[in-house]
Amino acid sequence: MTRQKKIFLEESEMPKQWYNLAPDLPTPMNPPLGPGGVIVTPEMLAPVFPMNLIEQEVSQERWIDIPEPIREMLVQWRPSPLIRAYELEEALGTPAKIYYKNEGVSPAGSHKPNTAVAQAWYNKEFGIKKLTTETGAGQWGSALSYACAQVGGIECKVYMVRVSFDQKPFRKMMMETWGGQCVASPSTETQAGRDILAQFPDTPGSLGIAISEAVEAAVSDPTGETRYSLGSVLNHVMLHQTVIGQEAKKQLKKVGIDKPDIVIGCCGGGSNFAGISFPFMYDKINGADIQIIGVEPTSCPTLTKAPFVYDHGDVAKMTPLLAMNSLGHNFVPAPIHAGGLRYHGMAPLVSAALRDGLMEATSVHQSECFEAGLLFAKTEGIIPAPETTHAIAQTIREAKKAKEEGKEKVILFNFSGHGLMDLVGYNKYINGELKDYAYPESEIAENLRKIEGYPMPK
Ligand SMILES: Cc1ncc(COP(=O)(O)O)c(C=O)c1O
Numbered sequence: 120m121t122r123q124k125k126i127f128l129e130e131s132e133m134p135k136q137w138y139n140l141a142p143d144l145p146t147p148m149n150p151p152l153g154p155g156g157v158i159v160t161p162e163m164l165a166p167v168f169p170m171n172l173i174e175q176e177v178s179q180e181r182w183i184d185i186p187e188p189i190r191e192m193l194v195q196w197r198p199s200p201l202i203r204a205y206e207l208e209e210a211l212g213t214p215a216k217i218y219y220k221n222e223g224v225s226p227a228g229s230h231k232p233n234t235a236v237a238q239a240w241y242n243k244e245f246g247i248k249k250l251t252t253e254t255g256a257g258q259w260g261s262a263l264s265y266a267c268a269q270v271g272g273i274e275c276k277v278y279m280v281r282v283s284f285d286q287k288p289f290r291k292m293m294m295e296t297w298g299g300q301c302v303a304s305p306s307t308e309t310q311a312g313r314d315i316l317a318q319f320p321d322t323p324g325s326l327g328i329a330i331s332e333a334v335e336a337a338v339s340d341p342t343g344e345t346r347y348s349l350g351s352v353l354n355h356v357m358l359h360q361t362v363i364g365q366e367a368k369k370q371l372k373k374v375g376i377d378k379p380d381i382v383i384g385c386c387g388g389g390s391n392f393a394g395i396s397f398p399f400m401y402d403k404i405n406g407a408d409i410q411i412i413g414v415e416p417t418s419c420p421t422l423t424k425a426p427f428v429y430d431h432g433d434v435a436k437m438t439p440l441l442a443m444n445s446l447g448h449n450f451v452p453a454p455i456h457a458g459g460l461r462y463h464g465m466a467p468l469v470s471a472a473l474r475d476g477l478m479e480a481t482s483v484h485q486s487e488c489f490e491a492g493l494l495f496a497k498t499e500g501i502i503p504a505p506e507t508t509h510a511i512a513q514t515i516r517e518a519k520k521a522k523e524e525g526k527e528k529v530i531l532f533n534f535s536g537h538g539l540m541d542l543v544g545y546n547k548y549i550n551g552e553l554k555d556y557a558y559p560e561s562e563i564a565e566n567l568r569k570i571e572g573y574p575m576p577k
Pocket residue numbers: 229230255256257258259350351352385386387388389390391392458459460504506507535536537
């Protein structure tokens with residue numbers, strides 16, 4: 120047997136620093152804005168996040184050291200394997216070489232623990248006793264519950280988007296097994312939740328609503344020992360995920376590949392995409408020819424159809440205004456099965472990378488994604504999360520294109536998580552019960568009318 124399926128790194132080869140894209144962007148980032156358009160200062164964010172993470176949020180350092188206790192937690196599952204998708208390549212009859220970084224090997228089943236352990240550790244260092252958060256698919260809530268258990272001495276409270284809460288009861292059980300608490304959002308526990316329920320009693324919920332609840336719960340704790348934690352979108356979350364792409368680079372080098380031709384990741388808030396792609400954007404900024412593609416659902420077309428604007432990260436407008444691609448903070452997505460991709464905004468760093476031409480974006484319907492997920496499961500064996508199937512669907516498109524062109528391209532994609540808790544979605548697809556939704560342009564325009572008059576980013 121001469122071919123090598125999996126490429127591993129030693130634990131000692133795990134990155135010792137995170138890569139920050141912000142200082143390398145061709146156009147400087149637009150700062151977050153508070154009420155009246157004033158630039159948000161670190162002190163203004165202090166009721167929501169601990170100062171050590173705020174420092175990372177605003178950092179212009181290119182490389183930031185990973186503290187040793189965080190590296191010790193990361194090695195529970197890192198470095199994650201890079202896998203050559205030989206069986207998928209054969210099924211497609213493509214000359215392309217397909218590699219995927221398997222982030223599904225983490226305890227919670229996705230890339231999310233990469234930032235969860237870091238955030239829990241920094242909060243504990245700062246003296247925080249409780250973290251509140253939202254979760255879409257349940258991956259992030261599980262990851263943070265796991266991380267709080269690892270760090271010890273921090274409670275974790277999760278507001279889970281109603282539709283996912285109903286579709287994925289085992290995610291709540293995972294959170295509780297690690298000692299976290301999980302409620303469906305909107306809940307009656309917060310003013311933001313009660314207001315939404317009064318207006319829309321049957322709402323399926325949204326990430327924007329769940330974020331409002333989690334932020335409110337954090338800032339209204341009279342002890343001052345609770346902070347809010349976000350699983351995507353923010354600069355420090357993108358930063359913590361860059362271990363993925365850094366490892367992938369070393370692993371490709373081990374099999375003699377200097378650079379991939381194409382890098383692909385699915386995009387919800389942008390974090391797993393940032394994780395795999397930012398270290399390659401660094402190379403691209405320095406002259407390498409690499410095509411970098413973010414993939415999103417056609418039902419939530421943040422990168423492909425939404426404008427680059429200043430908008431809130433949540434429905435109740437509790438967050439500052441962030442410069443990002445946004446479908447409008449009032450956006451309530453269709454209940455597609457990729458729960459983690461149903462967010463109205465996009466990470467400011469990813470939005471800026473799109474604006475600066477460092478990446479391109481595309482969208483896929485959920486039926487094409489599930490079809491890709493089934494092919495992947497039957498060939499490579501692992502059942503992907505519905506979010507991850509977006510990256511796989513685009514990889515298949517590119518592999519077919521390589522076949523038509525007769526080109527032996529190297530395609531790298533991020534396998535952001537496994538789908539073992541998402542089988543209800545697969546079952547519906549197999550039974551022909553899933554519908555495709557394209558988000559109507561008219562509704563985007565309607566949502567965006569609510570942010571008319573907000574400042575415009577550069
Ligand atoms: C497996 C998986 N992939 C992707 C995502 C999308 O999030 P992000 O864009 O922050 O990576 C999620 C979010 O819940 C997820 O669970």
